[in-house]
Amino acid sequence: MPDRRRTLLGDTLAIVMAGGQGERLYPLTRDRGKPAVPFGGIYRVIDFTLSNCLNSGLRKIYVLTQYKSGSLERHVRIGWGPLFNHELDEWIQCVPPQLRVGERWYQGTADAVYQNVYLLEQERPRNVVVLSGDHIYKMDFAQLIARHEAKGAIATVAAVEVPIAEASAFGVIAVDETSRITAFQEKPKHPSPVPGRPDAALANMGVYVFETETLVRALAADARRDTRHDFGHDILPSLVATEKLYAYPFVDENKKQTAYWRDIGTLDSYYEASMDLVAVEPVFNLYDKSWPIRTMIKQLPPAKTVFAQEEPGGRLGIVLDSLVSGGAIVSGGRVERCILGPEVRVNSYAKVVDSVLMDGVDVGRHARVTKAIIDKGVRIPASFVVGEDEDEDKRRFTVTPGGVVVIPRGTQLD
Amino acid sequence: MPKILVIEDEKNLRVLYQQDFERDGFEVVTAANAAEGLGMVEVEKPDLVVMDIRLPGMDGLEAMSRLLDKNPKIPVVLNSAYSSYKDSFMSWSADAYVVKSADTGELRARVRELLTPSVER
Numbered sequence: 062m063p064d065r066r067r068t069l070l071g072d073t074l075a076i077v078m079a080g081g082q083g084e085r086l087y088p089l090t091r092d093r094g095k096p097a098v099p100f101g102g103i104y105r106v107i108d109f110t111l112s113n114c115l116n117s118g119l120r121k122i123y124v125l126t127q128y129k130s131g132s133l134e135r136h137v138r139i140g141w142g143p144l145f146n147h148e149l150d151e152w153i154q155c156v157p158p159q160l161r162v163g164e165r166w167y168q169g170t171a172d173a174v175y176q177n178v179y180l181l182e183q184e185r186p187r188n189v190v191v192l193s194g195d196h197i198y199k200m201d202f203a204q205l206i207a208r209h210e211a212k213g214a215i216a217t218v219a220a221v222e223v224p225i226a227e228a229s230a231f232g233v234i235a236v237d238e239t240s241r242i243t244a245f246q247e248k249p250k251h252p253s254p255v256p257g258r259p260d261a262a263l264a265n266m267g268v269y270v271f272e273t274e275t276l277v278r279a280l281a282a283d284a285r286r287d288t289r290h291d292f293g294h295d296i297l298p299s300l301v302a303t304e305k306l307y308a309y310p311f312v313d314e315n316k317k318q319t320a321y322w323r324d325i326g327t328l329d330s331y332y333e334a335s336m337d338l339v340a341v342e343p344v345f346n347l348y349d350k351s352w353p354i355r356t357m358i359k360q361l362p363p364a365k366t367v368f369a370q371e372e373p374g375g376r377l378g379i380v381l382d383s384l385v386s387g388g389a390i391v392s393g394g395r396v397e398r399c400i401l402g403p404e405v406r407v408n409s410y411a412k413v414v415d416s417v418l419m420d421g422v423d424v425g426r427h428a429r430v431t432k433a434i435i436d437k438g439v440r441i442p443a444s445f446v447v448g449e450d451e452d453e454d455k456r457r458f459t460v461t462p463g464g465v466v467v468i469p470r471g472t473q474l475d
Numbered sequence: 476m477p478k479i480l481v482i483e484d485e486k487n488l489r490v491l492y493q494q495d496f497e498r499d500g501f502e503v504v505t506a507a508n509a510a511e512g513l514g515m516v517e518v519e520k521p522d523l524v525v526m527d528i529r530l531p532g533m534d535g536l537e538a539m540s541r542l543l544d545k546n547p548k549i550p551v552v553l554n555s556a557y558s559s560y561k562d563s564f565m566s567w568s569a570d571a572y573v574v575k576s577a578d579t580g581e582l583r584a585r586v587r588e589l590l591t592p593s594v595e596r
Contacts, residue, residue, distance in 0.1 A: 161537075163544030184563040281568040285547040 066187075069206055070118040071150070074273075076177075076185040077110055078170050079155075079194035081125030085327045088469035089436060095325070097133040099419050099437070101338055102386040102400050105136055106325055107194040111153070112354045115144065116314075117202035119190065121290055122135035123180055125173050127166065140357025156180065169290030173344055175280040181273060189276055189350065191292060193267040197334060197345065198322040199314035199352050206270055214299055214307045215275040218242065219268035219290065221311040221322045222261045228252035231264035231331050232293045242306040243415055243439065247296045263308055265293050266322055275300070311418035314352045321345050329463035332434060335417050339382050339394045339398050361387030370392040370407070376409045386420075402437070411441075416448075436470040445474060477590045478502040480521035482512035482538065483555070484530050488575075492525065495579045499587065509538035516542060521549070523590055525582070528555040528566075536565040543568055550589040554582060 083095025090098065096107035107124070107438030107448065114122055122145075124137055134155040145151040154178060158167065167173040174181075174191065174237050181189065188209065190202055209217035220234050228249070235244040235253035245265070246252060252262040253433040269292060271279075279296050288295040301307050313320040325331045325442045337343050347354055364385040368376035376393035383396050386403040404422040407413055411431045421436045424430060431448030441447065448466050450456065459467040468474075479501050481492045489505045505520050506512035507556040509530050516524070517529045524542060528535035553569040554558070568590045573595050 162540045165544070178564050277564045277567055281564075284545060284568065 066150075069187070070211065071120070072187040073119060073121070073183050073190055073206055073270075074117045074181065074188075075114050075190045075192060075202075076174060076180075077107070077114075077120045077122060077124045077192045077426065078173060078196045079107060079124050079130075079133060080158075080167055080173055081195060083195065086325070086331060088467060089328070089331070089434070090129075091469055092129060093132045094128050094130060096124075097129075097136060098325070098331070099402060100325070100331070100335065102199070102384045102402050103358070104354060105133075106197065107133065107137070108140075108354060108356045109197045109199070110192050110194050111137075111141055111386055112352075113198070113200050113202060115355065116352055117200075119202055121184065121186070122153040123168075123177070123196065124153065124155045126155050126157050127173070130155065136357050141355070144355070144374070145375075151327065169288075169295075170292045171280055171283055171288075171296045172290035174276070175284050175290070178277060178280065181277060186273055191269040191271065191272050192323075196267065196322065197322050198266070198311075201314055202268075202270075202331060204312060205268070205309050208309050209270040209307070212240075212307045212310070213305065214270075215272045215303055215305040216338065217309050218297060219266045219305045219311055220263035220308040221266050221320055222255065223264045224259075225252055225254055225260055225262045228262035228264065231262075233322065234263040234265050236263060236308045240308045241304065242301060242308055242311070244301060245293065246296060246316060263310075266311060267293065267324075269297070274397055300401045314345075314349075315346055316349065317344055317346065319344060326432070328415045328459070328461040328465060328467055331343050332417070332461070332465045333398055333461065335434075336398070336415065339384055339400060341382070360389070364389040364391075364401075366391045378407075408443075428447075432464060432467040433468060435468045436472075438470060439468050439472050440474065440475050476500065476502045477522040478504065478519060478588075479523050479586065480512060480519060481514055481525045482507075482509060482535065482586060483507045483527045484508060485527075488494075488527075491579065492582075495502070495583060496586065499583055499589070501586075509533035509535065513538060513541060516546065516549075523550045523586060525550065525554050525586065528553060528557070528560050534561065536560065539568060540565065541578070552582065552585050552589065554568045 079093050079096040098106050100106050127369045132470035137155050141153050145153050162176045195269045232253040238256045266471040315321045366378040368378045369377050370376045378391045378393050380396040383399045385401045388404035389401045391407045394407035394411035401419045404421045405418045407424045408426045410427045411424045416433045418435050421438045422435045424441045425443035427444040429446045433448050454466045483489045493503045526535040550570045552571045554573050556575045558574045573582045
């Protein structure tokens with residue numbers, strides 16, 4: 062077997078945290094964890110982090126799962142497993158809780174890694190990259206790791222610049238002129254600005270590189286204290302005094318004016334990030350061949366529109382400003398600014414606007430759907446109306462503060 | 476009087492440690508394997524555990540993990556004839572690691588340090 066350890070990336074293990082419940086994304090997370098939530102028609106949220114790993118050359122990946130991990134495990138195994146070659150010392154593997162340390166759920170992100178420290182013991186990598194499975198961004202971790210090594214850091218934290226007025230919503234990192242981290246501030250009232258840049262602060266992206274032994278010692282010590290067992294809250298602050306902790310300014314491989322990094326934390330932020338994709342100039346670019354986003358591809362026939370009767374009262378199957386996935390059929394209905402997942406069907410005289418329709422959603426004749434997220438397999442009956450009468454919608458469905466109607470999987474409307 | 480639990484499968488060592496720790500002014504209880512030892516933690520509520528690593532059945536590293544999961548604050552001294560476990564990440568949760576020798580001086584010194592209340596750990 063070739064020894065991948067000769068290279069820095071080959072001697073780095075990636076751990077993707079995919080065990081969060083995603084309560085604020087409920088009901089999309091009723092039957093799946095947040096990393097498994099479909100996004101952008103054919104993707105799942107975790108695909109963006111995994112694509113970053115693959116595009117960066119990280120080929121040893123553990124995905125730590127916990128709640129409702131069935132569909133995520135399947136997605137990773139079928140969609141991602143074949144891209145990694147065991148004979149070349151590459152792998153991606155979902156790891157459910159092993160209950161080796163104790164019989165309890167993970168108490169926090171740090172506890173999740175601590176409970177799996179035997180994985181680090183088996184592999185003994187030089188560095189460990191810790192990632193969140195529920196963020197949307199493009200980042201070259203190879204550059205991050207190279208900087209980590211060049212600085213002689215024991216840990217490096219990726220940070221995205223945010224306007225100081227908005228920084229109170231984030232975990233803020235205070236740094237000196239050399240990017241050395243001097244403090245962590247959790248949702249601070251008075252965030253520290255970037256040196257020389259009073260209008261900007263650095264937000265913690267939840268992307269970390271650790272020198273492995275430092276990580277293990279910090280986790281072992283933290284496990285014995287009464288803490289939240291959280292990387293941002295406990296582990297990293299415990300290392301500040303070493304003065305070998307650095308921030309790494311996020312270099313966005315998305316190549317747009319504004320750096321793109323989103324924590325799909327709420328239904329409204331999920332909806333906004335989705336609607337960005339159908340903008341004329343989306344901020345997040347899915348079409349850059351130099352940074353492909355991969356997913357589990359299902360063999361499906363091409364998307365299709367049916368009927369071209371443009372005369373009044375005629376049947377017209379038409380799709381405007383939308384993403385349309387394979388196997389979708391718009392037959393005599395009208396679709397504007399939507400994301401249509403695989404095998405969605407929109408029938409005659411139906412009108413679907415500003416909405417996300419996940420796999421297999423069927424919109425009946427004369428139905429109208431506006432500003433909604435419709436989960437997999439839901440059938441919208443003929444002449445049914447969603448998103449026009451807020452009071453009526455609120456009686457039946459989740460309606461977000463931003464006014465988005467969410468219809469979960471398995472909802473029977475007939 | 477602080478109480479020490481010694482988990483050690485060799486009878487002679489159990490007797491030796493018991494005598495030495497008692498001479499140092501500690502109360503001592505002993506167990507011959509991990510399962511017995513973990514059971515005694517609940518009953519005896521020791522202030523410190525001296526844990527052998529190579530034990531019949533569950534080894535000392537796993538036993539320590541289980542012990543610390545329920546009692547994260549209890550000091551644990553790993554006590555092994557082998558120094559090789561020092562490199563194992565699983566041993567890094569211990570408060571001290573002592574390689575067994577005929578002289579119990581180092582073990583007793585570590586135990587005394589860990590049971591001295593003034594020392595902030």
